[in-house]
Amino acid sequence: MPLRCIAHLDMDAFYASVELLRYPELRGKPVVIGGRRRGAETTAIPTLRGYSGRGVITTATYEARALGVHSGMGLMKAARLAPDALLLPADFDEYRRYSRLFKEAVRAVAPQIEDRGIDEIYIDLTDLVMSTAAEGAPDPWARARVVAVDIQRTVREATGLTCSIGVTPNKLLSKIASDLDKPGGLTVLTEADIPTCIWPLPVRKINGIGPKAAARLDALGIRTIGELAQADPALLVGEFGRSHGAWMHEAAHGRDARPVVTYSEPKSISRETTFEDDLHPVRDREQLSRIFTDLCVKVAGDLQRKGYVGKTIGLKLRYDNFKTVTRDRTLDEATADAGVIRRAAGECLKRVPLDRRIRLLGVRIGALSKPGARAP
Protein backbone atom coordinates (compact mmCIF):
# COMPACT_ATOMS: atom_id res chain seq x y z
CA MET A 1 0.00 0.00 0.00
CA PRO A 2 1.32 3.45 -0.84
CA LEU A 3 2.04 5.70 2.12
CA ARG A 4 -1.03 7.33 3.57
CA CYS A 5 -1.47 10.34 5.79
CA ILE A 6 -4.23 9.78 8.37
CA ALA A 7 -5.34 12.11 11.16
CA HIS A 8 -7.28 11.30 14.31
CA LEU A 9 -9.06 14.27 15.87
CA ASP A 10 -10.30 14.05 19.43
CA MET A 11 -12.23 16.87 21.08
CA ASP A 12 -10.79 17.79 24.49
CA ALA A 13 -13.06 16.81 27.43
CA PHE A 14 -15.90 17.33 25.00
CA TYR A 15 -19.09 17.33 27.13
CA ALA A 16 -17.44 19.29 29.91
CA SER A 17 -16.00 21.82 27.47
CA VAL A 18 -19.43 22.40 25.91
CA GLU A 19 -20.85 23.02 29.38
CA LEU A 20 -18.07 25.55 30.08
CA LEU A 21 -19.24 27.57 27.08
CA ARG A 22 -22.60 27.82 28.85
CA TYR A 23 -21.16 28.37 32.34
CA PRO A 24 -17.91 30.29 31.74
CA GLU A 25 -17.73 31.06 35.47
CA LEU A 26 -16.89 27.38 36.04
CA ARG A 27 -13.72 27.57 33.95
CA GLY A 28 -10.68 26.43 35.95
CA LYS A 29 -12.83 24.52 38.45
CA PRO A 30 -13.21 20.75 38.79
CA VAL A 31 -16.45 19.82 36.99
CA VAL A 32 -17.86 16.41 36.17
CA ILE A 33 -20.70 15.55 33.80
CA GLY A 34 -22.96 12.65 34.68
CA GLY A 35 -26.04 11.41 36.41
CA ARG A 36 -29.67 12.06 35.69
CA ARG A 37 -31.30 15.38 35.03
CA ARG A 38 -32.60 16.79 38.31
CA GLY A 39 -35.75 18.71 38.81
CA ALA A 40 -35.60 22.52 38.61
CA GLU A 41 -35.78 22.83 42.40
CA THR A 42 -32.67 25.00 42.55
CA THR A 43 -30.57 27.09 40.22
CA ALA A 44 -27.28 26.58 42.09
CA ILE A 45 -24.96 23.97 40.59
CA PRO A 46 -24.52 21.18 43.16
CA THR A 47 -21.24 19.61 44.21
CA LEU A 48 -20.64 15.87 44.33
CA ARG A 49 -20.80 15.94 48.13
CA GLY A 50 -23.54 13.67 49.40
CA TYR A 51 -24.42 12.33 45.94
CA SER A 52 -26.49 9.18 46.07
CA GLY A 53 -27.54 7.22 43.01
CA ARG A 54 -26.24 5.00 40.27
CA GLY A 55 -24.80 7.54 37.86
CA VAL A 56 -21.29 7.41 36.42
CA ILE A 57 -19.01 10.15 35.16
CA THR A 58 -19.23 10.60 31.40
CA THR A 59 -16.64 13.39 31.25
CA ALA A 60 -14.49 15.27 33.74
CA THR A 61 -12.61 18.53 33.23
CA TYR A 62 -8.82 18.33 33.49
CA GLU A 63 -9.06 20.05 36.90
CA ALA A 64 -11.38 17.27 38.09
CA ARG A 65 -9.15 14.55 36.61
CA ALA A 66 -6.30 15.96 38.67
CA LEU A 67 -8.33 14.93 41.74
CA GLY A 68 -8.31 11.30 40.63
CA VAL A 69 -11.72 11.00 38.99
CA HIS A 70 -12.27 9.86 35.43
CA SER A 71 -15.03 8.88 33.04
CA GLY A 72 -16.74 5.59 33.81
CA MET A 73 -16.23 6.04 37.54
CA GLY A 74 -19.33 5.79 39.72
CA LEU A 75 -20.46 9.17 41.04
CA MET A 76 -20.62 7.76 44.58
CA LYS A 77 -16.92 6.96 44.44
CA ALA A 78 -16.12 10.25 42.75
CA ALA A 79 -17.94 12.07 45.56
CA ARG A 80 -15.54 10.58 48.08
CA LEU A 81 -12.47 11.54 46.02
CA ALA A 82 -13.60 15.00 44.99
CA PRO A 83 -16.58 16.11 47.12
CA ASP A 84 -16.23 19.74 46.03
CA ALA A 85 -16.24 19.03 42.29
CA LEU A 86 -19.30 20.45 40.57
CA LEU A 87 -21.82 18.08 39.01
CA LEU A 88 -23.74 18.82 35.82
CA PRO A 89 -26.22 16.45 34.13
CA ALA A 90 -25.50 15.50 30.52
CA ASP A 91 -27.31 17.45 27.79
CA PHE A 92 -26.89 15.22 24.76
CA ASP A 93 -28.93 17.41 22.42
CA GLU A 94 -26.47 20.22 22.99
CA TYR A 95 -23.43 17.93 22.56
CA ARG A 96 -24.85 16.60 19.30
CA ARG A 97 -25.30 20.17 18.09
CA TYR A 98 -21.63 20.96 18.77
CA SER A 99 -20.65 17.61 17.26
CA ARG A 100 -22.30 18.60 13.99
CA LEU A 101 -20.66 22.02 14.15
CA PHE A 102 -17.11 20.74 14.52
CA LYS A 103 -17.53 18.00 11.92
CA GLU A 104 -18.92 20.47 9.37
CA ALA A 105 -16.00 22.77 10.06
CA VAL A 106 -13.46 19.99 9.49
CA ARG A 107 -15.29 18.81 6.39
CA ALA A 108 -14.88 22.24 4.83
CA VAL A 109 -11.10 21.80 5.07
CA ALA A 110 -10.76 18.03 4.64
CA PRO A 111 -13.77 16.12 3.29
CA GLN A 112 -12.59 12.52 3.83
CA ILE A 113 -14.00 12.00 7.33
CA GLU A 114 -14.88 8.84 9.26
CA ASP A 115 -17.33 9.38 12.12
CA ARG A 116 -16.18 7.67 15.32
CA GLY A 117 -18.86 8.87 17.64
CA ILE A 118 -19.88 12.22 19.04
CA ASP A 119 -16.43 13.65 19.78
CA GLU A 120 -13.90 12.06 17.45
CA ILE A 121 -13.19 11.46 13.78
CA TYR A 122 -10.54 10.07 11.48
CA ILE A 123 -9.52 12.20 8.51
CA ASP A 124 -7.71 10.92 5.42
CA LEU A 125 -5.35 13.75 4.53
CA THR A 126 -3.44 11.83 1.84
CA ASP A 127 -4.92 13.60 -1.19
CA LEU A 128 -4.76 17.02 0.45
CA VAL A 129 -1.13 16.63 1.42
CA MET A 130 -0.14 15.26 -1.98
CA SER A 131 -2.04 17.89 -3.96
CA THR A 132 -0.33 20.71 -2.09
CA ALA A 133 3.06 19.16 -2.84
CA ALA A 134 4.01 21.93 -5.21
CA GLU A 135 3.30 24.74 -2.77
CA GLY A 136 4.75 24.43 0.68
CA ALA A 137 7.40 22.38 2.38
CA PRO A 138 9.04 19.49 0.56
CA ASP A 139 8.38 17.04 3.40
CA PRO A 140 4.82 15.65 3.26
CA TRP A 141 4.70 15.29 7.06
CA ALA A 142 5.56 18.98 7.45
CA ARG A 143 2.71 19.80 5.06
CA ALA A 144 0.40 17.49 7.04
CA ARG A 145 1.28 19.46 10.17
CA VAL A 146 0.26 22.69 8.46
CA VAL A 147 -3.08 21.17 7.45
CA ALA A 148 -3.68 19.85 10.99
CA VAL A 149 -2.98 23.24 12.56
CA ASP A 150 -5.44 24.74 10.09
CA ILE A 151 -8.08 22.18 11.13
CA GLN A 152 -7.55 22.97 14.83
CA ARG A 153 -7.99 26.68 14.14
CA THR A 154 -11.12 26.05 12.07
CA VAL A 155 -12.67 23.92 14.84
CA ARG A 156 -11.89 26.58 17.43
CA GLU A 157 -13.42 29.33 15.32
CA ALA A 158 -16.57 27.31 14.61
CA THR A 159 -17.18 26.08 18.18
CA GLY A 160 -14.92 27.81 20.69
CA LEU A 161 -13.59 24.35 21.57
CA THR A 162 -10.13 22.82 21.38
CA CYS A 163 -9.15 19.44 20.01
CA SER A 164 -6.09 17.23 19.87
CA ILE A 165 -4.84 15.69 16.64
CA GLY A 166 -2.51 12.82 15.81
CA VAL A 167 -1.16 12.44 12.26
CA THR A 168 0.53 9.20 11.18
CA PRO A 169 0.44 6.67 8.32
CA ASN A 170 -2.64 4.85 9.73
CA LYS A 171 -5.67 4.96 12.02
CA LEU A 172 -4.18 2.81 14.76
CA LEU A 173 -1.12 5.03 15.25
CA SER A 174 -3.08 8.26 14.84
CA LYS A 175 -5.50 7.24 17.57
CA ILE A 176 -2.56 6.70 19.93
CA ALA A 177 -0.82 9.87 18.78
CA SER A 178 -3.80 12.18 19.35
CA ASP A 179 -3.78 11.14 23.01
CA LEU A 180 -0.08 11.90 23.59
CA ASP A 181 -0.40 15.66 24.02
CA LYS A 182 -3.81 16.65 25.40
CA PRO A 183 -5.40 19.12 25.45
CA GLY A 184 -4.82 21.10 22.30
CA GLY A 185 -1.90 18.97 21.11
CA LEU A 186 -0.70 18.04 17.66
CA THR A 187 1.51 14.96 17.33
CA VAL A 188 2.94 13.89 13.97
CA LEU A 189 4.58 10.46 13.92
CA THR A 190 6.11 8.36 11.17
CA GLU A 191 7.16 4.73 11.15
CA ALA A 192 10.61 5.70 12.37
CA ASP A 193 9.11 7.07 15.61
CA ILE A 194 7.45 3.79 16.62
CA PRO A 195 10.29 2.43 18.81
CA THR A 196 10.75 5.67 20.74
CA CYS A 197 7.19 7.04 20.96
CA ILE A 198 4.92 3.98 20.81
CA TRP A 199 6.79 1.04 22.28
CA PRO A 200 7.20 2.49 25.82
CA LEU A 201 3.41 2.89 26.15
CA PRO A 202 1.19 0.36 27.98
CA VAL A 203 -0.66 -2.13 25.76
CA ARG A 204 -3.99 -0.58 26.83
CA LYS A 205 -3.19 2.38 24.56
CA ILE A 206 -3.90 0.17 21.56
CA ASN A 207 -7.49 0.65 20.46
CA GLY A 208 -8.95 -2.84 20.77
CA ILE A 209 -6.94 -4.03 23.78
CA GLY A 210 -9.27 -3.60 26.72
CA PRO A 211 -9.08 -4.57 30.40
CA LYS A 212 -9.49 -8.33 29.78
CA ALA A 213 -6.83 -8.66 27.09
CA ALA A 214 -4.46 -6.38 29.04
CA ALA A 215 -4.80 -8.59 32.13
CA ARG A 216 -4.05 -11.72 30.12
CA LEU A 217 -1.03 -10.06 28.51
CA ASP A 218 0.13 -8.94 31.95
CA ALA A 219 -0.01 -12.57 33.09
CA LEU A 220 2.37 -13.37 30.21
CA GLY A 221 4.73 -10.64 31.43
CA ILE A 222 3.75 -8.28 28.60
CA ARG A 223 2.99 -4.75 29.75
CA THR A 224 4.23 -2.36 27.07
CA ILE A 225 3.55 -2.22 23.36
CA GLY A 226 7.27 -2.82 22.81
CA GLU A 227 7.12 -6.03 24.84
CA LEU A 228 4.10 -7.04 22.78
CA ALA A 229 6.02 -6.33 19.57
CA GLN A 230 8.92 -8.52 20.71
CA ALA A 231 6.65 -11.36 21.87
CA ASP A 232 6.62 -14.59 19.86
CA PRO A 233 3.60 -14.41 17.51
CA ALA A 234 3.00 -18.11 18.16
CA LEU A 235 2.61 -17.36 21.87
CA LEU A 236 0.00 -14.68 21.12
CA VAL A 237 -1.87 -16.93 18.72
CA GLY A 238 -1.85 -19.70 21.33
CA GLU A 239 -3.29 -17.36 23.96
CA PHE A 240 -5.74 -15.28 21.89
CA GLY A 241 -6.53 -17.36 18.82
CA ARG A 242 -5.26 -17.09 15.27
CA SER A 243 -7.04 -13.92 14.25
CA HIS A 244 -6.80 -11.90 17.46
CA GLY A 245 -3.21 -13.00 18.21
CA ALA A 246 -1.96 -12.11 14.75
CA TRP A 247 -3.73 -8.76 14.94
CA MET A 248 -2.01 -7.93 18.26
CA HIS A 249 1.39 -8.63 16.75
CA GLU A 250 0.65 -6.39 13.75
CA ALA A 251 -0.76 -3.64 15.96
CA ALA A 252 2.28 -3.62 18.22
CA HIS A 253 4.43 -3.02 15.15
CA GLY A 254 2.19 -0.11 14.17
CA ARG A 255 0.80 -1.81 11.09
CA ASP A 256 -2.84 -1.13 10.15
CA ALA A 257 -4.30 -1.06 6.63
CA ARG A 258 -7.91 -0.21 7.55
CA PRO A 259 -9.29 2.51 5.28
CA VAL A 260 -11.03 5.67 6.46
CA VAL A 261 -14.70 4.79 5.94
CA THR A 262 -16.70 7.89 5.09
CA TYR A 263 -20.17 6.32 5.15
CA SER A 264 -21.82 3.38 6.92
CA GLU A 265 -25.39 2.26 7.61
CA PRO A 266 -26.49 1.65 11.20
CA LYS A 267 -26.74 -2.04 12.20
CA SER A 268 -28.98 -1.76 15.24
CA ILE A 269 -30.95 0.68 17.36
CA SER A 270 -31.57 0.20 21.06
CA ARG A 271 -32.88 1.78 24.22
CA GLU A 272 -32.15 0.69 27.76
CA THR A 273 -32.58 2.00 31.26
CA THR A 274 -31.11 1.28 34.67
CA PHE A 275 -33.68 1.65 37.43
CA GLU A 276 -33.07 3.88 40.42
CA ASP A 277 -33.85 0.85 42.59
CA ASP A 278 -33.82 -2.78 41.50
CA LEU A 279 -37.31 -3.98 40.59
CA HIS A 280 -38.95 -7.22 41.59
CA PRO A 281 -40.29 -9.19 38.61
CA VAL A 282 -43.54 -10.01 40.41
CA ARG A 283 -44.12 -7.25 42.94
CA ASP A 284 -43.12 -4.48 40.53
CA ARG A 285 -44.70 -6.14 37.52
CA GLU A 286 -46.85 -3.19 36.50
CA GLN A 287 -44.03 -0.68 36.73
CA LEU A 288 -41.76 -3.02 34.75
CA SER A 289 -44.40 -3.48 32.10
CA ARG A 290 -44.86 0.28 31.74
CA ILE A 291 -41.10 0.83 31.38
CA PHE A 292 -40.86 -2.08 28.93
CA THR A 293 -43.59 -0.64 26.71
CA ASP A 294 -42.02 2.80 26.91
CA LEU A 295 -38.67 1.42 25.68
CA CYS A 296 -40.43 -0.25 22.73
CA VAL A 297 -42.22 3.00 21.87
CA LYS A 298 -38.89 4.86 21.96
CA VAL A 299 -37.18 2.28 19.72
CA ALA A 300 -40.08 2.48 17.27
CA GLY A 301 -39.84 6.28 17.33
CA ASP A 302 -36.10 6.16 16.64
CA LEU A 303 -36.67 3.77 13.73
CA GLN A 304 -39.36 5.95 12.19
CA ARG A 305 -37.40 9.15 12.66
CA LYS A 306 -34.34 7.63 10.99
CA GLY A 307 -36.33 5.82 8.32
CA TYR A 308 -35.52 2.20 9.11
CA VAL A 309 -37.36 -1.04 9.77
CA GLY A 310 -35.83 -4.04 11.53
CA LYS A 311 -36.35 -7.79 11.64
CA THR A 312 -34.59 -8.96 14.80
CA ILE A 313 -36.05 -7.82 18.13
CA GLY A 314 -33.84 -8.22 21.18
CA LEU A 315 -34.34 -8.06 24.92
CA LYS A 316 -31.62 -7.26 27.43
CA LEU A 317 -31.96 -7.78 31.13
CA ARG A 318 -29.48 -7.17 33.93
CA TYR A 319 -30.05 -8.72 37.34
CA ASP A 320 -29.22 -7.16 40.69
CA ASN A 321 -25.95 -9.17 40.68
CA PHE A 322 -25.01 -7.43 37.40
CA LYS A 323 -25.28 -10.65 35.39
CA THR A 324 -26.69 -9.76 31.99
CA VAL A 325 -28.76 -11.94 29.68
CA THR A 326 -30.10 -11.32 26.18
CA ARG A 327 -32.76 -13.00 24.07
CA ASP A 328 -33.73 -12.21 20.53
CA ARG A 329 -36.24 -13.25 17.96
CA THR A 330 -36.25 -12.73 14.23
CA LEU A 331 -39.58 -11.88 12.64
CA ASP A 332 -40.75 -12.90 9.19
CA GLU A 333 -41.11 -9.27 8.18
CA ALA A 334 -39.27 -6.12 9.19
CA THR A 335 -41.17 -3.62 11.31
CA ALA A 336 -41.03 -0.20 12.92
CA ASP A 337 -44.26 -0.67 14.85
CA ALA A 338 -44.16 -0.27 18.62
CA GLY A 339 -46.86 -2.90 19.17
CA VAL A 340 -45.13 -5.51 17.03
CA ILE A 341 -41.83 -4.80 18.77
CA ARG A 342 -43.53 -5.01 22.17
CA ARG A 343 -45.07 -8.40 21.42
CA ALA A 344 -41.79 -9.87 20.08
CA ALA A 345 -39.82 -8.50 23.01
CA GLY A 346 -42.52 -9.86 25.34
CA GLU A 347 -41.96 -13.33 23.89
CA CYS A 348 -38.25 -12.93 24.54
CA LEU A 349 -39.00 -11.98 28.15
CA LYS A 350 -40.83 -15.30 28.65
CA ARG A 351 -37.60 -17.17 27.80
CA VAL A 352 -35.59 -15.52 30.53
CA PRO A 353 -35.46 -16.63 34.17
CA LEU A 354 -37.24 -14.13 36.43
CA ASP A 355 -36.04 -15.36 39.79
CA ARG A 356 -34.28 -12.29 41.11
CA ARG A 357 -34.51 -8.53 41.13
CA ILE A 358 -33.81 -6.64 37.94
CA ARG A 359 -31.46 -3.70 37.55
CA LEU A 360 -31.75 -2.89 33.86
CA LEU A 361 -34.11 -3.49 30.99
CA GLY A 362 -33.30 -2.88 27.32
CA VAL A 363 -34.91 -3.34 23.90
CA ARG A 364 -32.96 -3.61 20.68
CA ILE A 365 -33.77 -3.99 17.02
CA GLY A 366 -31.31 -5.24 14.41
CA ALA A 367 -31.19 -6.55 10.84
CA LEU A 368 -32.16 -3.04 9.75
CA SER A 369 -33.21 -2.02 6.27
CA LYS A 370 -34.84 0.93 4.56
CA PRO A 371 -38.51 0.26 3.83
CA GLY A 372 -39.09 0.21 0.09
CA ALA A 373 -35.47 -0.64 -0.63
CA ARG A 374 -34.66 -4.20 -1.61
CA ALA A 375 -33.60 -6.46 1.25
CA PRO A 376 -29.87 -6.20 1.91
Add this chain to the structure above:
DNA sequence: TCTGGGGTCCTAGGACCC
Protein backbone atom coordinates in the same frame (compact mmCIF):
# COMPACT_ATOMS: atom_id res chain seq x y z
C1' DT B 1 -16.90 2.31 45.86
C1' DC B 2 -20.65 -1.72 42.84
C1' DT B 3 -20.34 -0.37 37.75
C1' DG B 4 -24.83 4.62 32.21
C1' DG B 5 -26.42 4.23 27.54
C1' DG B 6 -25.56 3.74 22.75
C1' DG B 7 -23.22 1.10 19.62
C1' DT B 8 -19.85 -2.58 16.69
C1' DC B 9 -17.62 -6.84 15.92
C1' DC B 10 -16.40 -11.64 16.96
C1' DT B 11 -17.15 -16.48 18.33
C1' DA B 12 -19.46 -20.68 18.49
C1' DG B 13 -23.06 -24.12 18.24
C1' DG B 14 -27.15 -25.80 15.99
C1' DA B 15 -30.56 -25.81 12.20
C1' DC B 16 -31.18 -26.38 7.63
C1' DC B 17 -30.06 -26.82 2.79
C1' DC B 18 -27.42 -28.42 -1.17
Add this chain to the structure above:
DNA sequence: TCTGGGGTCCTAGGACCC
Protein backbone atom coordinates in the same frame (compact mmCIF):
# COMPACT_ATOMS: atom_id res chain seq x y z
C1' DT C 1 -28.35 -46.56 5.93
C1' DC C 2 -24.29 -44.07 6.54
C1' DT C 3 -20.95 -40.70 5.41
C1' DG C 4 -19.06 -35.99 3.97
C1' DG C 5 -18.33 -30.87 3.42
C1' DG C 6 -19.77 -26.11 2.60
C1' DG C 7 -22.75 -22.14 3.18
C1' DT C 8 -26.05 -19.32 5.54
C1' DC C 9 -29.11 -18.01 9.13
C1' DC C 10 -30.32 -17.73 13.93
C1' DT C 11 -29.22 -17.20 18.74
C1' DA C 12 -26.44 -16.05 23.12
C1' DG C 13 -22.69 -14.15 25.12
C1' DG C 14 -18.68 -11.32 25.53
C1' DA C 15 -15.04 -7.81 24.57
C1' DC C 16 -14.49 -3.39 23.43
C1' DC C 17 -15.29 1.57 22.21
C1' DC C 18 -17.19 6.43 22.85
